[in-house]
Amino acid sequence: MQFxxxxxxxxxxxxxxxxxxxxxxxxxxxxxxxxxxxxxxxxGLAELGVPALLVPEEQxxxxxxxxxxxxxxxCLGAHIAPTPFLGTAVMAPTALVASGGDHDELxxxxxxxxxxxxxxxxxxxxxRNDARVEVRGERMFGKSLFAFDAEADSYxxxxxxxxxxxxxxxxxxxxxxxxxxxxxxxxxVELTYDNVEAQCISTDSSVFDATLDIGRVAxxxxxxxxxxxxxxxxxxxxxxxxxxxxxxxxxxxxxxMCAEMAAQLEPCRSMxxxxxxxxxxxxxxxxxxxxxxxxxxxxxxxxxxxxxTEVHGGMGFTDLVGLHYWFxxxxxxxxxxxxxxxxxQEAAVLQxxxxx
Amino acid sequence: MDLSFGPxxxxxxxxxVTFLANxxxxxxxxxDLRGQAAKDWQxxxxxxxxxxxxxxxxxxxxxxxxxxxxxxxxxxxxxKVRVHSGLGGQGxxxxxxxxxxxxxxxxxxQFIRPTIMxxxxxxQGYSEPGAGSDLAALxxxxxxxxxxxxxxxQKIWTSTAxxxxxxxxxxxxxxxxxKHKGISFLLFDMKTPGIEVRPLVDMTGHANFNETFxxxxxxxxxxxxxxxxxGWQVANAxxxxxxxxxxxANTAQTRINALVDLMKSxxxxxARLIDNPVYRDRLMKLQSKVMxxxxxxxxxxxxxxxxxxxxxxxxxxxxxxxxxxxHDLEGLAIDVMGEIGLAYEDNPYLRxxxxxxxxxxxxxxxIIGGGTxxxxxxxxSERGLGMPREPKFxxxx
Ligand SMILES: Cc1cc2nc3c(=O)[nH]c(=O)nc-3n(C[C@H](O)[C@H](O)[C@H](O)COP(=O)(O)OP(=O)(O)OC[C@H]3O[C@@H](n4cnc5c(N)ncnc54)[C@H](O)[C@@H]3O)c2cc1C
Numbered sequence: 001m002q003f004x005x006x007x008x009x010x011x012x013x014x015x016x017x018x019x020x021x022x023x024x025x026x027x028x029x030x031x032x033x034x035x036x037x038x039x040x041x042x043x044g045l046a047e048l049g050v051p052a053l054l055v056p057e058e059q060x061x062x063x064x065x066x067x068x069x070x071x072x073x074x075c076l077g078a079h080i081a082p083t084p085f086l087g088t089a090v091m092a093p094t095a096l097v098a099s100g101g102d103h104d105e106l107x108x109x110x111x112x113x114x115x116x117x118x119x120x121x122x123x124x125x126x127x128r129n130d131a132r133v134e135v136r137g138e139r140m141f142g143k144s145l146f147a148f149d150a151e152a153d154s155y156x157x158x159x160x161x162x163x164x165x166x167x168x169x170x171x172x173x174x175x176x177x178x179x180x181x182x183x184x185x186x187x188x189v190e191l192t193y194d195n196v197e198a199q200c201i202s203t204d205s206s207v208f209d210a211t212l213d214i215g216r217v218a219x220x221x222x223x224x225x226x227x228x229x230x231x232x233x234x235x236x237x238x239x240x241x242x243x244x245x246x247x248x249x250x251x252x253x254x255x256x257m258c259a260e261m262a263a264q265l266e267p268c269r270s271m272x273x274x275x276x277x278x279x280x281x282x283x284x285x286x287x288x289x290x291x292x293x294x295x296x297x298x299x300x301x302x303x304x305x306x307x308x309t310e311v312h313g314g315m316g317f318t319d320l321v322g323l324h325y326w327f328x329x330x331x332x333x334x335x336x337x338x339x340x341x342x343x344x345q346e347a348a349v350l351q352x353x354x355x356x
Numbered sequence: 357m358d359l360s361f362g363p364x365x366x367x368x369x370x371x372x373v374t375f376l377a378n379x380x381x382x383x384x385x386x387x388d389l390r391g392q393a394a395k396d397w398q399x400x401x402x403x404x405x406x407x408x409x410x411x412x413x414x415x416x417x418x419x420x421x422x423x424x425x426x427x428x429x430x431x432x433x434x435x436k437v438r439v440h441s442g443l444g445g446q447g448x449x450x451x452x453x454x455x456x457x458x459x460x461x462x463x464x465x466q467f468i469r470p471t472i473m474x475x476x477x478x479x480q481g482y483s484e485p486g487a488g489s490d491l492a493a494l495x496x497x498x499x500x501x502x503x504x505x506x507x508x509x510q511k512i513w514t515s516t517a518x519x520x521x522x523x524x525x526x527x528x529x530x531x532x533x534x535k536h537k538g539i540s541f542l543l544f545d546m547k548t549p550g551i552e553v554r555p556l557v558d559m560t561g562h563a564n565f566n567e568t569f570x571x572x573x574x575x576x577x578x579x580x581x582x583x584x585x586x587g588w589q590v591a592n593a594x595x596x597x598x599x600x601x602x603x604x605a606n607t608a609q610t611r612i613n614a615l616v617d618l619m620k621s622x623x624x625x626x627a628r629l630i631d632n633p634v635y636r637d638r639l640m641k642l643q644s645k646v647m648x649x650x651x652x653x654x655x656x657x658x659x660x661x662x663x664x665x666x667x668x669x670x671x672x673x674x675x676x677x678x679x680x681x682x683h684d685l686e687g688l689a690i691d692v693m694g695e696i697g698l699a700y701e702d703n704p705y706l707r708x709x710x711x712x713x714x715x716x717x718x719x720x721x722x723i724i725g726g727g728t729x730x731x732x733x734x735x736x737s738e739r740g741l742g743m744p745r746e747p748k749f750x751x752x753x
Contacts, residue, residue, distance in 0.1 A: 001425065002358045003651075003658035004665050067357060235741050250744035252734070258741055259733035263673040270651035270670065277357045289647070296644035344640035345633070353616060353630055 004273070005071065013071050019044055020079040026322045029080055033184035033325070037151065038082040045083060046113025054093040059107035061093070066214050067276030070221035074272070077225030077333075080185045080325050084116045084149040090218045092117035092156050095164055095211040099202040106154075106166075118152030118169075120144035120191055121212065124162050125338050133159040133193070140167060140198040143190065146336075150178055150187035156201070157191070162208040165198040173197075183332035185325055213287055215337050216294035217275045223333045224265075224272050226326045227301040230308035231261045233323065237312050248311075257307050264300045271296060291347035295340035301330040359654070361425050368426055372433045375404055383440045390519075395474045398443045406430050407442030408472045411452065416469030424660055435606040445516065447471045447478030449601075451524050453594045454541075458582050467522075467543070479546070481511040481525035481568060482591065488513075489731050491526075492535045492588060496570065498527035498542065500577065505529070505542060507550075507573040513725070517553045517566040520546050530585045539587035544575040560717050561701075595727075600671055602722055603678030605650040608685065611715070612646050615639065615689050618707065622693055629692045642685050649678060669740045676732040679722045686716035 055061020109115030173196040238249030275293040309316035411417020434441040470476035487494040496509025530538035550573035555563035582590040619630040659667035690697035
């Protein structure tokens with residue numbers, strides 16, 4: 001029995017972290033937030049094999065597991081790195097492989113880092129405003145909100161029936177409008193479809209479910225990384241900042257804030273590991289664990305993000321230390337792919353505690 | 357990642373399951389866990405190696421090599437069918453492991469067997485009116501007079517002192533030594549002249565703990581564990597481990613399942629509470645936490661089995677998070693029932709034999725006892741996160 005990361009997984013984590021330390025420090029993230037692109041970061045990660053993680057070996061990928069994807073997501077969250085990882089490297093390959101169709105070319109492009117596939121799932125999870133996706137005879141109409149990412153070459157769109165369709169970003173009927181949000185580390189868009197060519201990938205709702213589940217676990221892992229980084233920054237800050245002739249970290253009020261963050265966050269790490277493992281190995285537990293992990297990380301991170309900011313005093317509120325980028329990353333992760341209240345409702349339905 | 361315990365453990369698990377299927381009816385029922393039925397059950401469990409598993413045969417145990425996976429399987433299977441898993445209490449959970457580690461041969465022979473058989477009940481005399489969280493400030497004095505210690509002072513919150521046969525007690529034997537170096541760990545008979553026990557009624561309405569007074573209590577010199585002045589190390593040898601086991605995730609899982617059942621059967625205005633989205637969301641939130649704690653416990657177990665694996669803070673946070681979680685969980689059940697949740701003792705509307713209120717209060721006790729939540733946070737921040745210690749406060753003299 002061994003519940004934890006393997007040596008290969010620790011190596012993967014260390015490699016990705018080292019790359020991001022060098023290539024996605026806060027100053028680099030700020031360039032993206034000010035309108036720059038993420039091309040060099042993604043290209044570097046592609047050299048490490050990150051987009052190829054979940055692509056099967058036959059299609060030029062590495063064929064690793066959801067847990068490996070979660071490990072990388074945690075590194076990305078810790079560095080608040082701007083990348084198309086969630087859609088391109090996690091959700092798209094999962095959907096394409098699960099659909100059983102022939103998508104060799106696209107998968108090979110994903111693995112090579114040359115194809116970015118975005119995701120528009122919000123309307124199939126909880127429709128907001130007048131957004132709605134309709135497909136009639138391979139033509140797509142309507143609108144998706146908060147699709148990610150903004151620079152994708154194609155999008156995986158889920159319609160009301162949880163059917164999955166692939167559309168090209170260069171289709172003349174597609175309009176793509178940037179939607180500004182508080183989270184400047186990743187960009188989301190509004191997609192309007194006016195007679196867009198839609199290639200149906202799957203009408204099997206279990207393909208949609210599998211794609212959503214792994215997306216949720218990856219988001220939870222991203223949140224874990226971001227929240228852990230905020231805690232680490234708070235502890236470091238508290239050790240060196242002095243007031244009343246002593247480090248503020250020697251004040252018990254401050255220590256207890258940090259201890260509470262650590263106590264809530266530590267079990268989250270085991271939860272993310274288990275959720276990643278369960279998706280591949282424990283079919284009975286995979287879905288429900290994914291829901292709980294997504295929801296629980298959202299709650300813990302909300303507490304950590306607020307508290308870690310408070311530990312920094314006024315500095316936490318400024319743009320100078322940039323802590324707010326992590327705060328907002330956690331905030332965005334909380335809403336993406338299902339807010340915690342809705343996701344917990346799904347967990348209840350999955351257990352048969354309540355009907356849909 | 358490998359969550360299987362391996363085929364040899366599957367065989368072991370099925371043995372446990374078979375044992376429970378054949379014998380569960382002999383387990384003691386209700387709350388009488390000190391009667392003859394409980395002692396007979398204890399004997400049967402020891403004979404089969406389901407409790408006191410690693411205690412050597414010569415001291416009355418089963419004598420198996422330590423195997424934490426087997427211990428876990430036993431705990432899992434007993435908790436699944438909600439069958440009593442053997443006698444507890446501070447003698448078995450704290451004193452016996454302490455003696456095994458630090459006791460003399462004579463002490464092991466004299467005390468372990470009767471303790472695990474339930475013939476000898478112990479109480480723990482640590483806390484004093486002036487020494488709670490700051491336990492090392494204790495002042496109960498032990499002065500050597502010839503071959504005897506003479507003890508004067510007072511203990512408080514002494515659970516089960518009113519029924520205990522013996523006490524393991526921390527006393528100040530070296531008044532001139534530094535605080536932590538002047539303490540000794542003594543064992544003595546509660547029938548020794550000079551001991552007075554005054555029960556203290558606690559919030560449950562019952563007297564489960566006591567004030568314990570010592571006036572010239574004379575204790576043979578050799579009834580000491582470890583050396584003079586070493587009592588602090590003796591007491592701490594097992595304190596950390598004890599903390600980790602106060603609120604196991606297994607039991608939290610059993611309780612949350614019971615809470616789901618409760619919410620399916622309880623109604624308000626004829627509607628099941630499980631169908632009320634507000635209460636249901638509170639339930640689901642707690643289910644997330646129970647799940648997280650279960651996986652945290654897997655990590656603790658794994659780090660024990662694989663010495664190279666870093667447990668992070670997973671062990672250090674279990675007392676704080678586990679006890680707070682149980683208190684919240686029992687509290688939700690009470691909220692779900694509304695006024696019926698207040699029912700107590702002989703109230704005909706009582707649910708689950710009153711366990712929800714009982715456990716709700718019991719876990720508040722555990723939040724305070726065994727190192728309060730605040731003390732846990734001190735430990736996590738100072739030892740876990742490496743934050744600076746509190747500056748010392750010098751008393752004006
Ligand atoms: C149900 C129950 C059973 C018990 N059974 C036993 C037993 O069998 N034998 C035994 O010896 N003892 C027993 N105890 C005693 C228990 O160990 C003490 O109650 C506990 O250690 C706290 O000490 P105290 O009660 O003196 O509270 P105090 O130490 O006075 O604490 C009061 C408050 O101050 C806070 N506080 C104290 N110091 C600090 C600090 N440094 N930083 C931050 N906050 C602080 C505490 O967290 C708490 O909130 C039992 C207690 C309970 C509740």
